[in-house]
């Protein structure tokens with residue numbers, strides 16, 4: 001059987017501000033307006049949120065994890081239950097990752113060969129093999145609108161030789177993914193690797209662009225390289241990608257990283273940060289991250305963020321939220337996730353509007369200055385606090401898990 005053609009996403013740029021783009025493309029489950037933040041529902045669920053709550057947040061695309069769904073409940077069952085859309089009752093665009101990031105997260109246990117990666121399931125230690133062909137079979141059964149090529153992702157820093165090897169293997173695997181496709185309604189995106197090495201990024205981009213896929217992602221970042229190298233690598237890599245196709249930066253979620261990357265020409269983002277941080281009581285605001293557990297909020301009758309239009313900010317006080325978190329109520333998880341996902345999804349919708357009305361540069365600078373000032377003020381207050389050492393350890397642990405490639409159970 002000949003390989004079917006790739007679907008035409010009909011990607012079009014509606015407005016630009018420097019390298020930043022407001023664009024739109026089509027999928028079988030509707031249009032996607034970019035820039036957009038795609039919330040991550042690891043096990044086909046945004047933990048703690050109902051479809052109605054997600055609908056109110058109005059994300060352009062939801063993300064689900066191939067590795068987790070392959071283990072439970074299995075792609076065959078999901079296919080028989082109507083694919084991810086039928087199974088979850090979510091009738092809008094969905095993207096599945098390739099599972100590559102998850103299998104390489106199990107690095108000590110992962111054995112890489114040209115065929116793919118052999119690991120042990122993080123659930124029960126059962127042997128598990130994922131390669132380009134099986135990953136495509138799984139993603140075709142899951143039936144998402146956007147699917148990802150199987151890539152070799154390394155934690156950073158990594159020796160140049162290992163990075164070069166991963167770049168070349170990623171190209172070969174991506175070609176195999178493109179060749180074994182049997183569906184013409186799922187857009188396959190390739191993932192550019194190369195760590196923070198400019199030459200390798202250029203090589204990876206060129207090799208993947210030659211395969212003429214419907215879109216491209218920048219992978220292998222937010223794995224320990226730090227904000228400056230992240231920006232530098234995105235600044236170098238984004239312009240190498242085709243201007244007439246979506247560009248997706250994988251695994252990046254801090255608000256300032258998102259907006260700086262939009263300014264560099266990236267369209268799509270995903271990250272487990274908003275849900276993971278939300279569950280832990282780290283809530284985004286225009287003035288930086290609000291630590292809801294802080295004693296200062298015990299009697300605070302204000303909302304998390306007076307400028308946020310989400311259900312949480314419209315209904316609940318900081319004092320009540322702090323109480324929910326301190327007492328470990330389930331509702332805390334729901335409300336923390338709901339606010340944070342709403343905040344990031346809305347932030348990128350706002351960026352899109354600013355690109356369209358010609359105010360992006362000013363808006364971006366104003367947002368970033370205020371957010372950074374809030375974070376600096378917190379760090380200063382925190383440094384003068386007698387319990388600072390303990391909290392600093394906690395905050396550091398939280399930051400580590402935000403970017404840790406080793407974490408499996410995430411969203």
Ligand SMILES: [Zn+2]
Pocket residue numbers: 304305308309310311312313314339342
């Ligand atoms: Zn809110």
